Structure formats: C-alpha cells, structure tokens
Amino acid sequence: MQTGAGTVLNVLRPTAHSSLVVFGAGSVGLSAVMAAVAQGASVVAVDPVASRRAVAQDLGAIAALDPADVDDVATAVREITRGGTHHALDTTGRPAVISQAIGSLRPRGTLALVGIGKTAEFDIMTVMTKGIQLRGVIEGDAVPQRFIPHLIALHAQGRLPVEKLITRYPFSGILAAARAAASGEVIKPVLTFG
Structure with missing residues (x-):
C-alpha cells in the first residue's frame, strides 16, 4: 500500500485534471489506482490479468487495457487520455x-519507476524532446510515521478501499494462498489465525 499510494501522493501528486497510467495491477499498482482516483485523477490500468483489470475499473479506473489486445499500448493510452498521460507508474x-510507459506520456510527463529490474533501454530523444522526467521511487518516498495515519484517514473516508484487494486464507491454507497469488488469481492474500 505504501509504495503504490505513496508514489502517487508523495511523488507524482496528480490533480483532479490530470491523468495517470499504471503498468501492473497487482497490489502496488492497484494501491496507486486507488490513491490517484482519491485525488480525482483519470486513471488507466494496464495488466494482462482480466480479474486485476476488473478490480482496477471497480476502483475507478476509466479504462483497463490488456496489453495483448492492443497493437500498441502507448498509442492506446494516448488515445484514451487525449494526447498522453501526465503521469505514468511502472510496477x-x-x-x-518501461518503454511503453514513456511512450504513453504527454510532453513534460513524469514516469515513476517502482518495479525491480536490472536495465532498460529507451529512446533518449523522446525523453529529451518531450521533457519527460524519470523518477525512481522506494517505498513511496514515505515517512511511515506520518504517511500511514494519512492512509488510515483516507480509508476511514471511504476513499482508499484496501479491503477490495484482500483475500483471506486460514493459516492452514498457506500453500493455496501462495498458489493463488502466483497465478494472479488474488491480489493480496492475507493469512488469518484462529
């Protein structure tokens, strides 16, 4: 929650008139979707798993794309957002x-990188001529002592429905929870005791 929501609220800071595309609709990406929607931003989610795209739309995303269903993801995002997004988040x-995320941005857009990877290649001229900012983010650039109470307040207001990401399993079902998480069947398995 802290990484996705923190990246949106602390780094990208979308407004009610801005847009965000989130690549990867797991727990980090969907936390980002929730936070951006809470700020009034228009959000597009991109993920190959249908159930995760459905959750993104349930959380308020204006569109959810399967990358296998479109010829060019960046072009599709630019069309949906009428010229490109203000912000992009790669999980x-x-x-x-990452190249698709850069291609999705409008001039002077910002790409936040939170996904773990080794190297990436992208067109430097696109980044330069469009004035794109690339920003690495660790754990949402959050100070937990201040940020977690803020998330709790947003949840209490009904603006951060984290319960929609959680599937509970008894501790005896730990293997089933792990399999469901690995397959993409669930977003955030939570083990319960008792």
Missing part, C-alpha cells in the same frame, strides 16, 4: 513496459 521493472 513491473520490465524494459519493454
């Missing part, structure tokens, strides 16, 4: 996805 760390 995957995959070079091809």
Whole structure:
C-alpha cells in the first residue's frame, strides 16, 4: 500500500485534471489506482490479468487495457487520455513496459519507476524532446510515521478501499494462498489465525 499510494501522493501528486497510467495491477499498482482516483485523477490500468483489470475499473479506473489486445499500448493510452498521460507508474521493472510507459506520456510527463529490474533501454530523444522526467521511487518516498495515519484517514473516508484487494486464507491454507497469488488469481492474500 505504501509504495503504490505513496508514489502517487508523495511523488507524482496528480490533480483532479490530470491523468495517470499504471503498468501492473497487482497490489502496488492497484494501491496507486486507488490513491490517484482519491485525488480525482483519470486513471488507466494496464495488466494482462482480466480479474486485476476488473478490480482496477471497480476502483475507478476509466479504462483497463490488456496489453495483448492492443497493437500498441502507448498509442492506446494516448488515445484514451487525449494526447498522453501526465503521469505514468511502472510496477513491473520490465524494459519493454518501461518503454511503453514513456511512450504513453504527454510532453513534460513524469514516469515513476517502482518495479525491480536490472536495465532498460529507451529512446533518449523522446525523453529529451518531450521533457519527460524519470523518477525512481522506494517505498513511496514515505515517512511511515506520518504517511500511514494519512492512509488510515483516507480509508476511514471511504476513499482508499484496501479491503477490495484482500483475500483471506486460514493459516492452514498457506500453500493455496501462495498458489493463488502466483497465478494472479488474488491480489493480496492475507493469512488469518484462529
């Protein structure tokens, strides 16, 4: 929660008239979707798993794309957002996805990188001529002592429905929880005791 929501609220800071594309609709990406929607931003989610795209739209994303269903993800995002997004968030760390994120941005857009990866190649001229900012973010650039109470307040206001990401399993079902998480069947498995 802290990484996705923190990246949106502390780093990207979208406004009610801005847009964000989130690449990867796991727990980090969907936390970002929630936070951006809470700020009034228009959000597009990109993920190959249908159930995760459905959750993104349930959380308020204006569109959720399957990258396999479009010829060019960046072009599709630019069309949906009428010229490109103000902000992009990559949770995957995959070079091809990072290039798509850069291509999705409008001039002077910002790409926040939170996914773990090794290297990425992108067109330097695109970044330079469009004035794109690339920003690495660790744990949402948050100070937990201040940020967690802020998240709790947003949840209490109904603006951060984290319960929609959680699937509970008894501790005896730990293997089933791990399999469901690995397959993408669930977003955030939580083990319960008792």
